[in-house]
Amino acid sequence: MRRAILIGFIIGISLLQFESVAFSQIAIITNKTCSVTDLSMEELRLIFLGQITTVRAGREFALAAYKPLHNLFLKKVVKMSPYRYRKHWIRLIFAGHGAAPPKQFENPKAMKQFVLENRCAIAFIDVRDVDDSVKVLKINGKLPSDKEYPLQ
Amino acid sequence: MQSGKFWFLILLLIFGSPAGALAQNSKMKISGFFDLEAEVSNRDAASRNWTFDQHHLNLIFNFRLQEKIRLFSELEWEHGAFLKATEMYGTIYLARAFFEYKFSDLLLIRAGKFLPPFGIYNERHDATPTFISTVLPFSIYGDHLNSVDKKGRLFSKFATGVWALGSLFVDTWQLKYNIYISNGRGPKPAERDNNPNKALGMRFVVVPPVDFLQIGASYYADRDGNSYDTRQVAIGLDLNWIWGNFELQSEMLLAKGERVDAENRPNGVFLHSRGYYMQGSYTLRDRWTPFMRLDVFDRDTRIRRNEEKHTIIGLNIAISYNVYTKAEVHFIDYVNPNQKDYELFIASVAVAF
Numbered sequence: 251m252r253r254a255i256l257i258g259f260i261i262g263i264s265l266l267q268f269e270s271v272a273f274s275q276i277a278i279i280t281n282k283t284c285s286v287t288d289l290s291m292e293e294l295r296l297i298f299l300g301q302i303t304t305v306r307a308g309r310e311f312a313l314a315a316y317k318p319l320h321n322l323f324l325k326k327v328v329k330m331s332p333y334r335y336r337k338h339w340i341r342l343i344f345a346g347h348g349a350a351p352p353k354q355f356e357n358p359k360a361m362k363q364f365v366l367e368n369r370c371a372i373a374f375i376d377v378r379d380v381d382d383s384v385k386v387l388k389i390n391g392k393l394p395s396d397k398e399y400p401l402q
Numbered sequence: 403m404q405s406g407k408f409w410f411l412i413l414l415l416i417f418g419s420p421a422g423a424l425a426q427n428s429k430m431k432i433s434g435f436f437d438l439e440a441e442v443s444n445r446d447a448a449s450r451n452w453t454f455d456q457h458h459l460n461l462i463f464n465f466r467l468q469e470k471i472r473l474f475s476e477l478e479w480e481h482g483a484f485l486k487a488t489e490m491y492g493t494i495y496l497a498r499a500f501f502e503y504k505f506s507d508l509l510l511i512r513a514g515k516f517l518p519p520f521g522i523y524n525e526r527h528d529a530t531p532t533f534i535s536t537v538l539p540f541s542i543y544g545d546h547l548n549s550v551d552k553k554g555r556l557f558s559k560f561a562t563g564v565w566a567l568g569s570l571f572v573d574t575w576q577l578k579y580n581i582y583i584s585n586g587r588g589p590k591p592a593e594r595d596n597n598p599n600k601a602l603g604m605r606f607v608v609v610p611p612v613d614f615l616q617i618g619a620s621y622y623a624d625r626d627g628n629s630y631d632t633r634q635v636a637i638g639l640d641l642n643w644i645w646g647n648f649e650l651q652s653e654m655l656l657a658k659g660e661r662v663d664a665e666n667r668p669n670g671v672f673l674h675s676r677g678y679y680m681q682g683s684y685t686l687r688d689r690w691t692p693f694m695r696l697d698v699f700d701r702d703t704r705i706r707r708n709e710e711k712h713t714i715i716g717l718n719i720a721i722s723y724n725v726y727t728k729a730e731v732h733f734i735d736y737v738n739p740n741q742k743d744y745e746l747f748i749a750s751v752a753v754a755f
Contacts, residue, residue, distance in 0.1 A: 333688035
């Protein structure tokens with residue numbers, strides 16, 4: 251009996267784990283006052299690589315990363331492993347580059363607070379954690395609710 | 403006593419000054435790197451002794467005054483620097499200190515002392531945690547005898563002046579540019595230029611719409627005040643391509659340096675030098691990176707059989723994202739049979755913080 255409960259528990263945890271990975275959808279959010287409304291996948295990639303650092307109006311982006319989705323985001327958007335990504339930012343910093351690497355958050359509330367405090371913060375978060383306090387950006391003209399949203 | 407004052411000032415700068423207070427408000431960011439090397443070679447009797455070298459401890463201060471204005475500086479302690487009235491070794495110096503005004507990604511102006519962008523590495527030429535090998539490719543970044551037999555790099559390692567840089571996007575291509583003017587080399591390059599001539603340098607990097615491929619070209623020219631004001635010109639070409647776990651990197655340097663007459667006056671006759679390297683590496687499980695480099699330098703391209711060739715085989719292990727250990731063997735071969743070949747083994751640890 252105990253063994254059956256234990257096996258059931260492990261399977262259940264595994265399924266939950268599977269669900270959290272399989273159905274995680276990434277939303278890109280910013281501060282409601284930021285003028286940006288739409289980014290292409292390539293722009294998003296270059297922003298998180300520190301190659302585009304300012305909004306068209308000249309205001310600097312402040313980057314934030316949601317840790318549980320970090321590896322998935324790097325794979326889908328940046329196309330780099332976490333190791334190469336970190337190394338890329340170390341190279342930029344030591345070369346004298348001014349942009350700061352994404353600030354990492356494990357708590358979605360703290361991350362949304364960061365977005366509220368930084369006028370042009372760009373952050374990625376689980377779509378289920380999005381609320382009215384932040385603005386969701388279109389990616390390639392699509393919102394997370396659209397069928398062809400590229401970060402599904 | 404002087405040493406005591408120096409350390410007091412450094413500590414004051416880091417912890418006690420208004421800048422230190424601003425660090426708590428995250429306008430000031432401090433980062434840096436450290437490395438320790440151990441090496442042995444069979445070059446001569448002295449080199450056969452194992453030796454440790456606490457090569458670098460660099461502190462980088464990034465202070466954002468306003469959204470568009472930034473101050474950047476880097477202090478370096480090299481070879482376990484120790485300064486005392488009775489005993490001195492190693493060096494401490496200001497590697498960089500510049501002010502930046504950012505109009506946009508298209509145009510940034512930097513002014514002060516900086517590492518001139520030449521080739522893939524000069525902008526971070528001591529930051530060993532970012533290198534695959536412990537040492538930079540000697541053909542491009544090593545010290546060589548120039549046209550008047552003075553030893554040094556074939557372009558300036560440091561520059562004091564003004565630098566414009568930026569990047570622009572054309573369709574799916576990215577172009578990065580750097581153009582700078584500086585005092586050039588001389589006895590006091592960061593303070594007083596010894597000649598009216600100014601050094602001019604530029605670097606362009608093209609990033610085509612191919613994942614992780616970039617191609618660069620660099621140029622540097624000055625009248626070297628440490629070499630009888632002779633004209634020294636260096637041109638570099640480079641390529642870096644990451645394809646999955648495989649990384650290919652290559653650079654080429656073409657340099658020409660003016661010679662002098664019997665009275666040490668520049669005579670309009672030039673020495674032509676050439677260096678190049680190719681480096682391949684493959685990263686396994688984001689941690690283990692075996693690598694190999696073939697690095698060749700020819701001081702005078704008009705003389706046959708005088709190249710120096712370094713073949714390096716090594717392993718870079720990422721202990722974490724910030725800590726790297728490296729072990730490598732260098733095979734140094736001279737085409738000229740009058741020079742003795744030798745081998746060098748280096749192990750090192752490099753930490754980024």
